[in-house]
Amino acid sequence: MATTTRDDRTAAVTTPAPADATPGALAPAEQQGRMTHQQILSALSGMLLAMFVAFLSSTVVSNALPTIITELRGTQGQYTWVVTATLLASTASTPIWGKLADLYSKKLLIQVSIVVFVVGSMLAGLAQSVETLIAWRVLQGLGLGGIQALVQIAMAAMISPRERGRYSGLIGAVMAAATVGGPLVGGLLVDTSWLGWRWCFYVGVPFAVVALVLLQRTLHLPVTRRAVRIDYLGAAFLAAGVSALLIWVTLAGDTFAWASAETALFVGGGLLAVAAFVVTELRAAEPVVPLRLFRDRTTTLAVLASIAIGVAMFGSSVFLGQYLQISRGYSPTAAGLLTLPMVGGLLLSSTVSGILITRSGRWKGYLVAGSLLVVLGFALLGTVDHETDMVLLSAFLFVLGVGIGMTMQNLVLAVQNTVAARDLGAASSAVAFFRSLGGTIGVAVLGAVLDSRVGELVAQGLAGVPGAGGAGLADLAEAPPAVRALIAAAYGDATGRVFAVSAVVAAIAVVAVVLIREVALRTESGDERLRAESH
Incomplete structure (x- = not known):
């Protein structure tokens, strides 16, 4: 099977070398x-x-x-x-x-x-x-x-x-x-x-x-x-499988019951599409996600950790704005300002850890510390409710930001340092791909958790009120003041559960990072490594 050994990012710019070319003359002008x-x-x-x-x-x-x-x-x-x-x-x-x-x-x-x-x-x-x-x-x-x-x-x-x-x-x-x-x-x-x-x-x-x-x-x-073969079939199976499972998580328990024919249809169809994706990737000349990369332990563990970090990155940003505005009553501008501690922690830790890693050549300690801080940050945020002190919330967000900053880019670095030079692009994009996929799944799953918990809290608050039905985000604008206050409090209290679930998911990243074998950072460029490997 004619499989290209270079990733899109490098193959896109390489041309066949002439017959008398040396191994070092692989790249075009x-x-x-x-x-x-x-x-x-x-x-x-x-x-x-x-x-x-x-x-x-x-x-x-x-x-x-x-x-x-x-x-x-x-x-x-x-x-x-x-x-x-x-x-x-x-x-x-x-x-x-x-x-x-x-x-x-x-x-x-x-x-x-x-x-x-x-x-x-x-x-x-x-x-x-x-x-x-x-x-x-x-x-x-x-x-x-x-x-x-x-x-x-x-x-x-x-x-x-x-x-x-x-x-x-x-x-x-x-x-x-x-x-x-x-x-x-x-x-x-x-x-x-x-x-x-x-x-x-x-x-x-x-x-x-x-x-x-x-x-x-x-x-x-x-x-x-x-000459390339675009794996449209693999991409279609991947999108179909993930979409079916995300739609199921979002709608189950609300539009239809968890144990229902619709659940069987979405879950069964989604799993079949994922299985078809795996089979397609094993047979494709140029797969969307080269499964051979997962023979490498570091790549597999880094991808697993990246999925968990993806949940952290996207989940926290999406539901944090909702918490600050709906539950705490801040304007959108103020909500943006209140997220600065997390962004500041992220920028500070990513910059400082990058400098220190460059000096020492060691990276695993920063990854372990960062992933632990992500778990700690989410665990602390798991305690928030609609009355949490904002100074405390800012401190929690800073801890989370520091953790994400120390792990996000360094996971890619760990993979790039381990795989063969010819696989640098494919492995790097695989980590980024699964981090984005983790974020997609995380937003859907955490959104379903939030929706379910808000429904429970609102139903409890309205119990015993004559003629009161359900209420939710769609009713916020026109609801009576007492009901609006109830919905706001429900969102504040339910957000804590979302962050607590995120802490559990982030713990997977800690386990994966601990199991990664540290290899001292290489001093050769990718081009130098590629020439050495070609001999």
Whole structure:
């Protein structure tokens, strides 16, 4: 079976070497560092702006969601799916965009993904119901997956592996700016009467248009092609299996009973699709997720830990904004400011741990400490209710942020340091892929936990009240003051359970990290390792 040994990110920029080429002459001219520093910065400008738009879109909506769902009279399940739909579409489409980069112009594909994202954003801003909003968020996610994958691929084509680290700080700065600025911008937009929540979807559009213009003027990459087989069937089975199981978790216990024909249909169909995905990947010439990578112990354990960290990253950000606004009564802007301790802890620990790891060459201690802090942070947050002191909450969030910062990127580092040079891209993308998948699953599962607990607490509070039926997020805007207070308290108390469940899930990351075998960091670049392995 003709299986390509290089990942999308490297294969997309390699051309067959001539017969008399030496092992060190594998990369084409554009990957030999012949662009000047000024040319690289110029070409990066459009790509970094596109990446800023992608990350901003993920964070700017978080503080606006309670207002959006309340205004559109949505349910807690729909609240979850507004987030999950984008994550799922992005996760499932990322490998496909990567394969397309081997066939067509990377520059054109980045521009196409930006256009798809812009169209999805504009239509989402025009949505008049939660159902249509979710549909357009799927389209937005398809574009988002392309931007995230293709920017990395274009950078690999443009910058040699030896030089790439020098520009990685720019990506970190963009991620930090979007992470910190997104919730604040979203809050300000929602709190500004003449703008409103719809501008949370429009705000990225001007940046995206500018990114398109910059890319057209500054990014010049040769179109290098190789024969590839895109595993559409594997991607379809993966998306179908995960979607079926997520829909079941979201709807079971509400729309239909846990023990019902619908449950059997969703669970059975989902498991069959996952099994078909595994069989397809074992037979595919170029699988979406190369299963051979999981023969390596470090990769397998890092993926397991990444799934748990994905739950931590996405789950905490999604439900934290809801807690602060619905239960505690803060404005979207104030809710954004109150999340800064977590973001600050994340940026501080990721920066400091990175410097210390570079100096010592040792990384496992930081991973173990970070994963333990994630568990501790969630355990502390598991104690919150609708009356928790905000200073305490800020301290809990800081602990969680420090833990996530010490684990998130260092898991990728551990894998990159262990696998063969030819598998660097595939293994790195596998960790990122499963972290995103973990976030998708986590948001859906934790949303179902929250919805169930809120329903229980509201039912208990309304027990004995003549003529009182059920009440939930959809009824918040028009409910009497006493019922609104009950719903707010229910959300505050139920959020503690969500974080407690997250602590249990995060404990899986601790076990996985402890079992990873530490290997001292290599001093050779990926290109040097590849030449050594080819002898």
